[in-house]
Amino acid sequence: MEWGMANRLSQIIQNDRHTLIMPVDHGYFQGPTRNLEEPRKTIEPLLPYSDALFITRGVLRHSVDPDNTKPVILRVSGGATMVGKDLANEGIAASMEEAIRLNVSAIGLSIFVGTDYERESLLNLANLVNEGEKYGIPVMAVTAVGKELGKRDARYLALASRIAAELGARVVKTYWCEDFEKVTKGCPVPVVMAGGPRVNTELEVFDFVYDGMQNGAIGVNLGRNIWQNAFPVAMIKAIRAIIHGNANPKKAQEIYDKEKGQQRKK
Numbered sequence: 001m002e003w004g005m006a007n008r009l010s011q012i013i014q015n016d017r018h019t020l021i022m023p024v025d026h027g028y029f030q031g032p033t034r035n036l037e038e039p040r041k042t043i044e045p046l047l048p049y050s051d052a053l054f055i056t057r058g059v060l061r062h063s064v065d066p067d068n069t070k071p072v073i074l075r076v077s078g079g080a081t082m083v084g085k086d087l088a089n090e091g092i093a094a095s096m097e098e099a100i101r102l103n104v105s106a107i108g109l110s111i112f113v114g115t116d117y118e119r120e121s122l123l124n125l126a127n128l129v130n131e132g133e134k135y136g137i138p139v140m141a142v143t144a145v146g147k148e149l150g151k152r153d154a155r156y157l158a159l160a161s162r163i164a165a166e167l168g169a170r171v172v173k174t175y176w177c178e179d180f181e182k183v184t185k186g187c188p189v190p191v192v193m194a195g196g197p198r199v200n201t202e203l204e205v206f207d208f209v210y211d212g213m214q215n216g217a218i219g220v221n222l223g224r225n226i227w228q229n230a231f232p233v234a235m236i237k238a239i240r241a242i243i244h245g246n247a248n249p250k251k252a253q254e255i256y257d258k259e260k261g262q263q264r265k266k
């Protein structure tokens with residue numbers, strides 16, 4: 001691997017080979033999502049505990065100061081919205097020149113395997129990899145399932161993740177599922193887990209993050225289950241302990257409860 005590519009990946013993936021990526025890109029198709037209405041307010045308290053940000057160029061320019069030293073993964077796909085006809089009908093919404101100008105460490109796009117727009121999204125990925133490899137910029141593929149969350153099973157996610165890696169993605173972001181090792185074993189590049197819509201309890205999040213880490217994930221790219229929680233800093237600290245401190249779900253819950261207690265006192 002060339003120096004630039006290796007250097008950018010090592011900004012995102014820490015020395016322990018794990019990473020906690022903070023996604024705040026949801027507005028590009030959801031608008032002002034709950035607790036992300038004013039992105040700067042959401043991002044600032046979480047940034048010290050994040051290893052990288054996944055973000056669009058608009059929010060990056062307006063909500064993150066340029067003296068930020070955390071690596072940025074630029075969301076470059078877009079063009080479809082949750083009120084439009086088909087979420088899968090995305091194009092490429094930011095150029096490689098823009099990525100270089102913004103000094104990003106990676107770019108990310110969604111692929112929509114099994115939808116009417118499978119071919120376009122996979123060719124978008126392949127074209128971005130062609131460009132990214134020229135400049136040493138890694139591409140993170142997001143195995144989006146859109147409205148069809150029923151597809152969150154190991155068979156589908158392993159298929160989509162493997163295809164992303166075959167087309168040249170350097171990192172794959174997918175959902176946690178039962179039998180998660182089938183996804184990671186079949187994917188020759190690092191896999192990070194998204195969270196999806198908020199689940200009912202913190203422990204459910206700690207359980208799946210822990211299980212995914214035990215089964216080959218290198219970390220998370222997990223947003224709503226952190227910043228839609230009533231205590232987002234407590235939540236990110238607890239998840240960080242699983243990712244970088246090998247904490248189990250019980251320990252993570254203790255960390256969350258303790259942090260929550262301290263934040264209540266403030």
Ligand code: 5RP
Nearest residue numbers: 023194195196221222223224
């Ligand atoms: C939105 C995304 C998000 O980055 C991804 O879904 C992770 O966030 P969450 O944990 O909230 O699902 O790709 O398209």
